[in-house]
Amino acid sequence: MLKKSNYYDQEHFDFEKEKIFSQNWVFGCIQDEVKNNNDFVTIDVAGKPIVIQNFKGIIKAFLNVCSHRFNKIQTTDFGKRPLTCGYHCWSFNQDGVPFFVPKKETFNGLVDADGAPDSAFNLTEFRTETCGNFVFINLSNSSDVTLEQHLGNHYNKLIDISQFIGNKIHFGKIEHKANWKILIENVLECYHCSVVHKDSLFGKLGVGSMPISEIEYSDSHSSCHFPKIQRKSDEKKRKILAFLDERSFKHDSFYHIFIFPNLVISSTEGASFYVGQLCPVSASETELRVRFFEPNIDYTEVNQGIRDILADESVKxxxxxxxxxxxxxENIQKGVQFTDSVGIVSEEEIRIKYFFEKYLKTINN
Ligand code: FES
Ligand SMILES: [Fe+2]
Structure with missing residues (x-):
């Protein structure tokens, strides 16, 4: 188990931002979200505002702060517009160079003798790499670890699952008054599912009473199946949703992948997908960005009404x-600082142990 103060001490949180979120590959966005020229996504990583943007097919990540007088350049979570600041209209190219500056001649020291902008005014660029449909960024320019090395055998798992994930049907943000690690620990086990999700995950889908299975881990990442029990309603549901039989990814379980430090992916029987992105805000606050997807199948013969109902139901x-x-x-966050218990995890919660091991290794490195 971790030290209790790791969950609420702000100084420790600042240390995590530096050691974990500034020196590792972190999940940035879904590739489809930046598929076309000028598409962009903004996120905060280690407290820094970042923009991931498509420049004529090339995906780049920059600090989302204008080098003129520090305005935020892209101001929405998603969008499609050039990388142009809304304050005085400085425009940046794929190298982060301000290639268009209104009244450029009125600036002293902005350009060199050849008229090229001084590189001091380039936006800070960060590394990006893509695996399947997942775009990652790395704030550290000193580390030479590739995304493939970082992901280990989960690299191929992300490529595999990407081909089964279809259209995004929902994006949302949920503020949690809890430390980001409490959110991670929660999704790594389903020991709580038949209690906390008695009428939802357990009641409706039958997930939560069977032992965890097929656990795989590579370094910091892990995946597993939480098998489901068959419910009486399953057969009826299957008939209504017969078109889902066409899907090529089927499993009688809730399949779960955790990619250290901020990405969780789950598949409910291959029929619906969820991607969770953890954005730590402070020692006791985390923004969870949630995305829901339908499966990647041929919908040409599928009734749109049924498709919409399925999408609504899975988001609900x-x-x-x-x-x-x-x-x-949030209750855990309120109580953790007062207990004298050291805490303990079971075999059902074994993935939490892997997470702690990697976490401590990274923190103490
Ligand atoms: S602050 Fe961005 S153009 Fe002035
Ligand atoms: Fe849960």
Whole structure:
């Protein structure tokens, strides 16, 4: 188990920002979100505002702070516009160079003798790499660890699952008054599912009473299946959703992947997908960015009404589960500093142990 203060001490949180979120590959966005020229996504990593943007097919990541007088350049979570600051219209190219500056001649020291902008005014650039449909960024320019090395045998797992994930049907942000590690620990086990999700994940999908299975881990990342029990309603559901039989990824379980430090992916029987992105805000606050996806199948013959109902239902159930967890996680945050118990994890919670091991290794490195 970790030291209790690791969950609430702000100084320790600042240390984590430096050691974990500034020196590792972290999940940035879904590739489809930056598929076309000028598409962008903004996120905060280690407290820094970052923009991931497509420049004519090339995906780049920059500090989202204008080098003129420090305005935020892209101001929405997603969008499609050039990398142009909304204050005085400085425009930046794929190298972060301000290639368009209104009234450029009025600046002293902005350009060199050849008229090229001084590189001091280039935006700070960060490394990006893509695996399947997942775009990662790395704030450290000193580390030479590639994304493939970072992901280990989960590299291929992300490529595999990407081909089964279809259209995004929902994006949202849920504020948690809890430390980011409490959120991670929660999703690494389903020991709580038949209790906390009695009427949702367990009640509706039958997930939570069977032992965890097929655990795989590579360094810091892990994946597993939480098998489901068959419910009476399953057969009826299967008939209504017969078109889902076409999907090529099927499993009688809730399949879960955790990519250290901030990405969780789950598949419910291959019929719906969830991607959670943890954005730590402070020692006791985490923004959870949630994305829901439908499976990647041929929908040409599928009734749009049924497709819409399925999408609505999976988002609704997803939120029900997330809100049930959030209530618990916020209570943990309130209580953790007062207990004398060292805490303990079971075999069912073994992935938490892997997470702690990697976490401590990274922190103490
Ligand atoms: S602050 Fe961005 S153009 Fe002035
Ligand atoms: Fe849960």
């Amino acid at each position: 159930l997803g939120y029900e589960i997330l809100e049930e967890d959030r209530a618990i996680l």
